[in-house]
Amino acid sequence: MLLEPDQILTEAIVETVFSGSSLLIKMNRNTKVLALKYRPQTFEDLIGQDVVAETISNSIKANKVPNAYLFTGIRGIGKTTTARIVAKSLNCLNGIDNLCKDDLCENCIAISNSNHIDVLEMDAASKTGVDDIRDLIEFSRYGPTTAKYKIFIIDEVHMLSKQAFNALLKTLEEPPEYLKFIFATTEIKKIPITVVSRCQRFDLSRIKSLELFNFIKKIKDKENGNASDDALKLIVKISEGSVRDALSLLDRALLTLDKHKELDLISVQKIFGYFDKSQLINLFELIFKGKETEVLNTYREIYNQGVEPKIFINDFLELLYYFKNIESLNIDGTNFSLNDEEFNRIKSISEKIDNETLILFWQFTIKVLEELDIVSNQHLSMEMFLIRLIHLKSIKNTSDTIYEGSQHTNEGAFQTSLSQKKDDEDLLGIKNTAETIGQMKNIVQEKNVKLKDNKKAEAQSNVINSFDDLLEVCSFRKEIKLKYELEKNVNLVSFEDQRIEISFNEDLDKDFIKDLSLKLYEWTNNRWIITLSKTKGQPSKKEKEVNLKKELIDNVKNSLIYQNILDKFPDAELVDVNPNERENKND
Incomplete structure (x- = not known):
């Protein structure tokens, strides 16, 4: 028969009776896990x-x-x-x-x-x-x-x-x-x-890192544990503000090693599958140097330590965050993720990296998280991810790809995002050994080029001095319907400052006058007078094109070349003529 104990706190005594004899068992509180023992x-x-x-x-x-x-x-x-x-x-x-x-x-x-x-x-x-x-x-x-x-x-x-x-x-x-x-x-x-x-x-809020660190350090001392401060800080980081998680991790870590050995940072990293941040900083630096072989070897070393790809990606994102916002952070505010040396090293390198590259890396890395869920061999996917980053970093800065005027050149060597004013060195003072794989622009660069061209066109669109200017503005503003009416169904009689006199055919849209007046006011901030005339006016744009084409065909039909062709091919029929534009060059 087993008698239920009244309580189990600091110690409990359980009395059992077996075969007519009683047995006293003393249960010590030390059998409890730390999370319950220090509740x-x-x-x-x-x-x-x-x-x-x-x-x-x-x-x-x-x-x-x-x-x-x-x-x-x-x-x-x-x-x-x-x-x-x-x-x-x-x-x-x-x-x-x-x-x-x-x-x-x-x-x-x-x-x-x-x-x-x-x-x-x-x-x-x-x-x-x-x-x-x-x-x-x-x-x-x-x-x-x-x-x-x-x-x-x-x-x-x-x-x-x-x-x-x-x-x-x-x-x-x-x-x-x-x-x-x-x-x-x-x-x-x-x-x-x-x-x-x-x-x-x-x-109830998460426990602050420093407060949780001091708490588990006191418990480590009470348990006569031998652990370094760096090891405890990593435990605090992994626990993410949870006291129970921190105590459970501490309990596991203290039981893993012999009591005579100190639980240092490297041991904790091996136990919980985390790796040294300095390795990741080295990897990040190698990416910007374009050293593909060294990047893959560094990642494989991290992978061989038992680090899961998703943990690696999350730590990579965390490092990108530090590179982007290191100026607004301090060592105490990084949740013990970085020591003094790593913090200062990131701060030094971040001064030489442009924010556009870091944001582009962030977006690219987030996409890889989704990819890991559908790829069977995540290790290979991670290596390809790093290779893609090496090539991605070779995209030139936006400021380097925008040129004055409308001419753009496809010549020029790549510069890394860490590149200094020197063309053959990056900002770390190391020559870029990555081979140039071809000129390319990223989306941001193309947008900026287009934005600059658009601003020029927009400034020019405010000036409408002729009927042709009006057609160009319609094209720029993507007013396709309005441009179609102007070209096909409108005959220009006269065009003066803020005054247009036209005639039209029966196909003209009934709302054309109203729409054109509103758009002209919107584009020029001036009211235009549009009058209708009984005078036929000039041929429409389409009519001019048709007449020109007809004239070209007639001229060709009267030419000797065409007559020679008809002699050899009596059934031939002239359908269209495309004139060759030749530039007269004066030597």
């Missing part, structure tokens, strides 16, 4: 949640306790722990001012062990239905047995069904005085607003 028991033990702790303490002291608390935030920052502390604060036999810390009262012991009869902890992930909530409501009708308040702690409350939330609304809004609800969730948006509005909401 906060009071508000003073909480880290990073000072505002929440102070607000709740003041409300309890002022006897203004809300019907329900709602704690939300990422995993491992103390939502359930805070819920238990609140439950202990409400039911501690010594009161909130003398809350148990070391020598716990009966209520605090039972709540810490999750076996208090008046404090019910429920996991909404396993009990999501409306029937579970109905049982809870039925149980709430009875007052507390030994404590002041009956408290329901519902973890992952967002997992409850819609019907379960609806069943809870009335009780949540007007519960008995002795009943309190405490909800915890990581998905606040999944909770109906009708429930959120009935709770006092607290958003």
Whole structure:
């Protein structure tokens, strides 16, 4: 027969009786994992949640306790722990001012062990239905047995069904005085607003890097662990502000190595599959030097350390962010991602890299993340990604590709984005050994060239001094319909300053006069007078073209060459004539 223990805290004694003899087993608290062993028991033990702790303490002291608390935030920052502390604060036999810390009262012991009869902890992930909530409501009708308040702690409350939330609304809004609800969730948006509005909401924030570092360093000392500060900083970075994650990683790291060996940064990188940032900075620098072989060898070294491609890509994006924004950051604000040497090195290199290249690299790298989901061999995809970056960096700066006038040259050697004023050296003072693979422009460069041409054309479009100018402006403004009417259905009588006299044929659009007047005012900021004349006027643009073509055909038909052709090919018929434009060159 096995007797249940009353409690397991600092130590527990379990009495077993086997074959008429009793056996005492002493269980030490050291068997617990660090995340449970050092779980906060009071508000003073909480880290990073000072505002929440102070607000709740003041409300309890002022006897203004809300019907329900709602704690939300990422995993491992103390939502359930805070819920238990609140439950202990409400039911501690010594009161909130003398809350148990070391020598716990009966209520605090039972709540810490999750076996208090008046404090019910429920996991909404396993009990999501409306029937579970109905049982809870039925149980709430009875007052507390030994404590002041009956408290329901519902973890992952967002997992409850819609019907379960609806069943809870009335009780949540007007519960008995002795009943309190405490909800915890990581998905606040999944909770109906009708429930959120009935709770006092607290958003628990991520733990700051420095605060979390000091916390796990104290625990490392208590556990007599041998770990360097750099190793602990990497653990803090990987945990992303979660205390539970940080303690779990520390627990694993301390158990991996012998106690007599120090847990250094390299060891932690191997344990958790992370690599040294200096390797990535070297890789980034080699990309801009165009050294394909060295880039691939460096990446393969990183890959052989057990680094997954997606982790590599995310670290690469992080490094791009630092290169872009290093001037606005400080070492303390980089979440322990960089040490002093790496920080200063990035800051030095970033001064020689233009922002357009970094943004282009960022967009290109984001696309590769999508590619990794559809490629079976991600390692090969990563190598091709780095090769593409090497060629991508060879695109010249936008400022180097815009030339004055309309002539552009296809000649010239490539310069890297790190290139200095010298053509044969980059900004690091290293000659670029990457071979030129051909002149090309990126999208941004072409847009800038087009933008410059467009600005010139736009400035010229404000001046309309002739009918031909009007047709050119219509082409530039993409007013195709208006241009068609002007060319085919309009006969110009006279064209003067802000005055046009025309005649037209029966095919002219009925809204032509109105549309042309509006566009002229829009383009020139002047009102134009358009009058209709009975005079035939000049032939339309299309008529001129037809007449010219007819004249050319007639001239050719009268030529000796055409007559010779007809002699040899009697069935030949002249259909079209394309005159050759010859430039007279004066030597």
